[in-house]
Every structure is written in C-alpha cells, then in structure tokens.
Amino acid sequence: MNEEYCEVEEKNPMEEFLRMDRIPHIWCPGCGLGTVVTSFVEAVRKSDLDLDKLAVVSGIGCTGRIAGYVKFDSFHSTHGRALPFATGLKLANPDLKVVVISGDGDIHGIGGNHFIHAARRNMDMLVICVNNFNYAMTGGQVAATTPKLANLSTAPYGNFEYSFSLPYLADACGATYVARWTALHLRRVTRSIQEALQKRGFSYIEVITPCVTLYARRNRLGDGLSLLKYYYDNAEIQHGADTRTLDIGYQGKIIIGKFIDREKPTFLDCMNEHLAKVLGDKYQRYGEPHD
Amino acid sequence: MKKVKADPKGVLTGAHYLDGDFAIAEGGLAAGCRFFAGYPITPSTETAERFVERIPFVGGVFIQMEDEIASITALIGAVWGGQKAMTVTSGPGFSLMMENIGLAAMMETPLVIANVQRGGPSTGLPTLVGQGDMMQVRWGSHGDIKIIALAPDSPQECFDLTIEAFNLSEMYRVPTFIMTDECVGHMHEKVVIPPADKIEIVERKWYEGPKDKYLPYKPDKDLVPFMVKAGDGYRFHTTGLTHDERGYPAINAEAQDWCVRHLNDKITKNADKIIRFEEDQTHNAEIVVISYGITSRVAVKAVQMARKAGIKVGTLRLITCWPFPEKRIKELAGKIKAFVVPELNYGQMALEVERASAGKAPAVRVSHMGGWVHDPEDILKVIKEAAK
Numbered sequence: 281m282n283e284e285y286c287e288v289e290e291k292n293p294m295e296e297f298l299r300m301d302r303i304p305h306i307w308c309p310g311c312g313l314g315t316v317v318t319s320f321v322e323a324v325r326k327s328d329l330d331l332d333k334l335a336v337v338s339g340i341g342c343t344g345r346i347a348g349y350v351k352f353d354s355f356h357s358t359h360g361r362a363l364p365f366a367t368g369l370k371l372a373n374p375d376l377k378v379v380v381i382s383g384d385g386d387i388h389g390i391g392g393n394h395f396i397h398a399a400r401r402n403m404d405m406l407v408i409c410v411n412n413f414n415y416a417m418t419g420g421q422v423a424a425t426t427p428k429l430a431n432l433s434t435a436p437y438g439n440f441e442y443s444f445s446l447p448y449l450a451d452a453c454g455a456t457y458v459a460r461w462t463a464l465h466l467r468r469v470t471r472s473i474q475e476a477l478q479k480r481g482f483s484y485i486e487v488i489t490p491c492v493t494l495y496a497r498r499n500r501l502g503d504g505l506s507l508l509k510y511y512y513d514n515a516e517i518q519h520g521a522d523t524r525t526l527d528i529g530y531q532g533k534i535i536i537g538k539f540i541d542r543e544k545p546t547f548l549d550c551m552n553e554h555l556a557k558v559l560g561d562k563y564q565r566y567g568e569p570h571d
Numbered sequence: 572m573k574k575v576k577a578d579p580k581g582v583l584t585g586a587h588y589l590d591g592d593f594a595i596a597e598g599g600l601a602a603g604c605r606f607f608a609g610y611p612i613t614p615s616t617e618t619a620e621r622f623v624e625r626i627p628f629v630g631g632v633f634i635q636m637e638d639e640i641a642s643i644t645a646l647i648g649a650v651w652g653g654q655k656a657m658t659v660t661s662g663p664g665f666s667l668m669m670e671n672i673g674l675a676a677m678m679e680t681p682l683v684i685a686n687v688q689r690g691g692p693s694t695g696l697p698t699l700v701g702q703g704d705m706m707q708v709r710w711g712s713h714g715d716i717k718i719i720a721l722a723p724d725s726p727q728e729c730f731d732l733t734i735e736a737f738n739l740s741e742m743y744r745v746p747t748f749i750m751t752d753e754c755v756g757h758m759h760e761k762v763v764i765p766p767a768d769k770i771e772i773v774e775r776k777w778y779e780g781p782k783d784k785y786l787p788y789k790p791d792k793d794l795v796p797f798m799v800k801a802g803d804g805y806r807f808h809t810t811g812l813t814h815d816e817r818g819y820p821a822i823n824a825e826a827q828d829w830c831v832r833h834l835n836d837k838i839t840k841n842a843d844k845i846i847r848f849e850e851d852q853t854h855n856a857e858i859v860v861i862s863y864g865i866t867s868r869v870a871v872k873a874v875q876m877a878r879k880a881g882i883k884v885g886t887l888r889l890i891t892c893w894p895f896p897e898k899r900i901k902e903l904a905g906k907i908k909a910f911v912v913p914e915l916n917y918g919q920m921a922l923e924v925e926r927a928s929a930g931k932a933p934a935v936r937v938s939h940m941g942g943w944v945h946d947p948e949d950i951l952k953v954i955k956e957a958a959k
Contacts, residue, residue: 332804356810364641368648564630
C-alpha cells in the first residue's frame, strides 16, 4: 500500500563522534570549519584507532571550539597553549593518540614558541592548523599568516608585514609529516588526516579555510562558498614540493599537497633509548607496554 | 578521601643532608609525582636538577619546556593524562605562569608549583632572597579563584610540605603552592625521609560510577567533584570557559555564579581543615610575632632577646599562608597589644593580619625589601616599641 512507510530513524551519520547536545555550533554560515570537522571525523571513522584513546586538544579562537564539539576526551585550553597541554597529556599517558586542532593565530602567533619546540622534539602528536589568514574570533585582526596587502581591522590600510609559510616552518622545525590543503579538498584532507593519524611523531596539516564574516567581507572577496571555491580553484597540487616555495600571496596561487613524510624516533623513543644506553638495567623504561 | 602508603620507588628513606630545593624534589617523588615540566630559573633550578637525576630510576618523565607558560600548561595536560605533576620556579617565571594557574583552577586540576622566592620586581635579585610574591600567589591569576599555599621554613619542611601540598591539591582539586624562598631553598640541613609505609598519600578522587553518568564538575558532598583521566573511555570535555556540571561552556551570568562560587566555596568552606600554623607562648602574650619561611627562623632570635628583656612575646608561624588563619588572628587580636609582622617585602601578609584583626590590634610591619634577611635587632626594636 502507498501509505506504508519504512520507519527510518533520522540520524546524523557523524552523531557517534559529535557532542550532539552542543549542536548547533557557533560558527558563521559559510565558514570552512564545519568541513574540517567533517574531514576529521571521517578520517577517525575510517581509521582503526581505539577511539577511547583519542584525545583532542585545542587552544582559543574559532577553531579552538572544535574540541568542544567532538565526542572524544577533549580539552579546550588557553590561547596558544594547546601544544604544551598536548605534550603533557601525551607524556603522562603515552597510550593516547593526541590531536591538536587549532587556528593559525593560536598555534603560530601567540603559541609560536611552543610549536617550534614540539616539532623539534618530535613530540608524537598530530597538529591540524586551520588557517583563515586572520584573528577571527576577536573580529578580524591581522595575523602572522595574513598575506601582504590584505585588509584587516588592525591593518586598515592593508598589511605590510611578511607572513609565515607554515609548511616551511614545520619542515624546518623537524616535523615528520607536513601537508597543506584547502577546506574544499574534503577527501584529500580526510585521507591526509587518516595517513597522519597512522604516523608516530610530529605531524602537521595546514587547512586553508575562508573566514567569510571578517576576512572575506573586509576584503570584498564574496561569500563563503565562493571563497572556498576560489581557494580550491587557485590551489595547485605539488606533492613533495620544496617547502621554501610555498609562500601564499594575497589571493594568489596556493601550492598544496603532502610535502614531507619521514620517519624518526619520537621524544619518548629518544628518551628511552638514550637513558637505557647510558644507565643500563637500572633505568626504568617509561611509557612502553610491559611484558 | 582515600589514603594509601607512598610508593617505595620514589621514597629515598634515610637521613640526608639536603638543601630546600632538593628536598622539594624528594617530597614530590615521595608523594608519587612522576611528571615534572620546568624551565631553569635561579634560585629554584636545583629542584628540577634533582628530579631529572632521580626520575630515570623511579620511572617517570622530566621535560625541560621552552618557558614557564609551557611548563605549567604541560602539567595540566599531564594531570588529565593521569599523572601527579609538579614544577618549580621563581619570580619572573611565576609571573609567566599566572594565566594557566587560572586554567588549572578553572579545570579543577590538582598540581603543585613551588616558588623559591627571590627579590623582585622584574629581574630584581636573581640570586638573593625575597618574599614579595605572597599576594601574587593569592591574587596573581585573573578572575576570582582560591588556591592553597604553604610556606616551609626548613629543608625538612620543604620535604614534608611538598607531600602535604600534593595531598591537599588532590583533596581539593586545586593548584597548590610551596611558597619558599632563596634562603630556605639553598639552606642545607638534615632531612629525614621516613620509610614509604610511614608516608600517607591522598589518592586522586577517581570517579567509579557508570561511564555515561559521569559529570566532570558535579560537586560531591565535600564540594569537590570526582575526576577521570583521558583514555579511559569517558569522552569527557573540559574547558577554561565558564562551564556547567558537564564541563560544557555556559556563557551566562547564572553559570558564572555557580562556577566561580564553587571554585571559592570548596576552599573557603573547607578552610578550617586546610589551615595550619604553629604557635608558641601566645596564651599570655602582649605581642605576637607573625612570620613565615626564612623570616620565622630569624624572628626566633629577636623573640628570645625580647623575652630576656621581659617582654611577653608569642609567635605564630604561618604554615598555610593561603587560606589565611583569620579566625585565630581575630581571637588573638582581642587579647594582645600588637602584632609584629617581619617580612621580606613592603608588607604583604601584614595586610591580611590587619584585615583579620579588624582594628583590635595593629599589625606593625618590619619591612625588609629582600636581598638579605632581617637583622634580629631590627625586629627586636619594633617589638620593644610595640610593647610600650
């Protein structure tokens, strides 16, 4: 009969991984952060990780709110301090898979010092940096990632500072995995996160997203979707590109891809190996599964 | 509250000749601290050096971070990862830690920070003594929180009170401070470390109920919520934002009232259980000398001289500076002529003495700006004046 319907329960396929009691989220319509969360959750779903052992840490800012929406052990720390928080978490409980998701201002502005040292130590964690070229939560101020000429509330006549090339920085500091994508490269971001989650060591993924309300509006770059598409269309995949060539100019070409994928012992590997060698049997190995 | 015996692995039982800084590290190890993140700063670095030398044989981690901001934040992460954690610092480093001390308080994270005080402000006197951070420890982090601070006056007490600090921090889920100073930190004395089974350790207040019922910030009867650690399947959230019982952000006046009142109440309402001080001959005293840390060691000499001169002098040595023993000060204030408060600052705890005595007895300062300890004669002079 026509009236016969199959009872279908309406369920968000991501429900298992999100704090549904906190939805709707606070992000603006057209913001790229939603797609970053989708990619992250999708990557986690496809991985064979023990989800009870997955911890997400973020700092402060728009991206910093991600920790509050994902249903894992999740920590919303202070501005710039997600990496040292994650460092303590990982070292205290080496069984954890620790992922930092935070913004460019958080990780590379106020938290810049922590970034270079966590990468130098090869601290075993994945850092996903969502780069929207400005400080969005506070109303669109100039950042360490703002391309020259872009206009922001604390650069009202245009930005004249040089900006960071984030993959170059990560590479130079010793990261073992470095990639860059734009938010619309949904499947590639997902695959990249999947790949990085499998790695041991300091992995770094930059995801370029539009900030529709501030960066886009102030610079008259259209709505979120068109900027999302603009970044996508102006991106060029160059896997393994020399990280010295990855600067992003104002509305210029964005080179994306996986640039670095190497293996080296982590902080804890180095600590255990070195101290066992120097101190012999008296050394109490730390954070390794016991027999 | 669950008490257990100390893990013998970390307890260096025996009589030792140690300085205060080393004794703090030994106290931490005895208390079960297995995570230390720190940044070198005079005159506190020896604690880190002692810890890193010992930890490979105990089982744990020492990491020298890139600054004090990173150190305190790594501690908070480590505690949520399930460890007991400590750090040590001095003036400038202490200032850098302030924001994340607030995060620790907001997330109700038990951890221990020792401040081996030197002369300030700014770089001040890196190698010389001061007690200028006594108000900073209480009020330094923005917002409205309460913390616990202990002030050892000897290497032995550096050991004992570090264990006590860990116990208190676990009991109340609050950052707890060892407010020592350069003199006590660098003073070598006999330190007796008891056998592990004679050291009582307060266990973390672990949650044991059903996983889906866990609320990270639901206060228990003693106002202190139960804790879990990352990796155990609770999928919990915690934030530095004002939050509700679930740990979820709640940005409104009602949540703020609940949250901030709670952070204060759990210390204020348990203050009588936390407060510790040491009194001598206060029952018939005209003058009571109130001091702490190295200054209490110097004051002893002045008090002896005053008693010889026939003045009825009692002493009250603060062991917990925060919470402050205001009830006892108030009682004494009604019975004596004056308090004399020698400090290596312009007069910080003296303000508290004044507040607690509510006009019934003056708090006469013996201010010394630091760099060296008081001359007992200077304290004696003030005692004599006050006794007139």
